[in-house]
Amino acid sequence: MTTESGTAQRTTWVRAALAYGLLGLVLLSLILSTPFVLAALAPASADWGKLSDISQAYGAVSVVLSAIALAGVALSLLYQVRQTRTSNEQAIRDSHFQLATLALSDPDLLLAWSPPIEPVPLKRHRQHLVTSLALGELLQRFRIGHLSVEKLAVKLDGHFRGKIAREQWEREGPGWRRTMEAGDRRDRVFVRLVDERYRAAVAAGPASALLEFQDRPDRPQSLRSQGSRAVND
Structure with a gap:
């Protein structure tokens, strides 16, 4: 359940980061290409002073679009940092688990690694x-x-x-x-x-009692009886 939840969460983050990143690139491209597009479309007799006034009227829109683009890039970078940190922590945990497994398999190594x-x-x-x-x-x-x-x-x-x-x-x-x-x-x-x-x-209150295997309630009664006889013998 945890693995599936983590996978779904990572998939959502990936899709969101890609969407915002793509949107940011598109908006930045539009903003950067605007002067060239205007120069290509405007006639030679165009009143550039008037065009300048019109462009200033859309200055606020340009600021908003730039902010959205930067937010998309920032979100993408944030996701990459988080994924890198998660991967590094998982690698450390895997290494720690391997050491613990090795130590648990040999009493001498257990005392050497974790006295x-x-x-x-x-x-x-x-x-x-x-x-x-x-x-x-x-x-x-x-x-x-x-x-x-x-x-x-x-x-x-x-x-x-x-x-x-x-x-x-x-x-x-x-x-x-x-x-x-x-x-x-x-x-x-x-x-x-x-x-x-x-x-x-x-x-x-006191901790839960530890049951021996033969006394576990989920074990069949016949096996518990056999275990008790074996212990008594």
């Missing part, structure tokens, strides 16, 4: 890293406009229902705050909203 702030079991450290990656994915979507503040708040409420997510923010929240506060406005809005929803989740 824990405090002693923690290896399994929990991996879980914290995955939770941090989930927050990074929300940050990326918020930066490029796929998530509004309201939608981000809903996502964060679900995120902090879990115990591991709360642990991760308790341990790594200060580092996130230092990094995000040094960023742009959207980064600061993001980290402050994360803090707000984390505090709200803690105030709402």
